[in-house]
Amino acid sequence: MRGATPDLPWVTIKYAQTLDGRIATRSGESQWISSADSLVYAHELRASHDAILVGVGTVLRDNPRLTVRLVEGANPLRVIADSTLRTPLEITLLEMASEVIFAATTAADPARRAALEARGAQVLVLPAQADGRVDLQALLGALAARGIRSVLVEGGAEVITALLRARLAHRLVVCVAPKVLGRGVEGVGDLGIVRLDEALTFRDARFWLCGADVLFEGDLEGALPPSFPAPRTAPSVLTNER
């Protein structure tokens, strides 16, 4: 804790998109946009962060495990932003021994909370933003208070957009696959940007070829400062840096 200001973990946002900026088809299918090498890197990123965060939309659509499988390494703490605890009890996340936290607000039904806790999950009840959703800065502060120094955000679009809008993310990792989908789910939604000089910009922008994909990685300028250093995020499978 720095004075009265709660600590904030380092936040890396990572997603895979098509050349036309889609992270899923119009039906919500996203597995897998990227190449096998990029998937290995995604697991390296999981192993190098203390926690992994996704929104309930991704849980409902993809039923992910959010564990480290393609490389050696410990599983991160799994965190789901789910304001009203609408995650079904039958999801794969709850079948696994690895720790999982649901971040909710007081709008969540206490019976849902009890049911998730009975399945081994922890539930954090946090302040709500003006739109009724989980206050993401409060969530990050609560994670830091539990000793979490770095958080990997794997989607989906709404959580990515909210974190970028609030300037709570420090690094963006985008895997660009040589595919075009046309209409679909856009990776980043409305950031309230009107003028070009308001665009988010980066320090240390880096590009790599990774299998069939191009990987972009850069540190966001103007983000709320993290209390902890960046974890290692260079891919071991890179073919060359540009």
Ligand SMILES: NC(=O)c1ccc[n+]([C@@H]2O[C@H](COP(=O)([O-])OP(=O)(O)OC[C@H]3O[C@@H](n4cnc5c(N)ncnc54)[C@H](OP(=O)(O)O)[C@@H]3O)[C@@H](O)[C@H]2O)c1
């Ligand atoms: N290509 C990729 O790398 C990738 C990665 C992940 C997901 N995806 C795709 O993305 C799609 C899902 O994206 P999505 O945007 O629908 O879902 P999402 O971002 O995973 O989840 C959105 C939900 O999170 C909850 N939430 C809680 N607090 C929030 C906050 N402060 N701000 C924003 N959301 C908050 C909201 O539900 P409540 O209001 O109920 O809390 C919201 O509807 C799927 O098609 C999935 O396959 C692609």
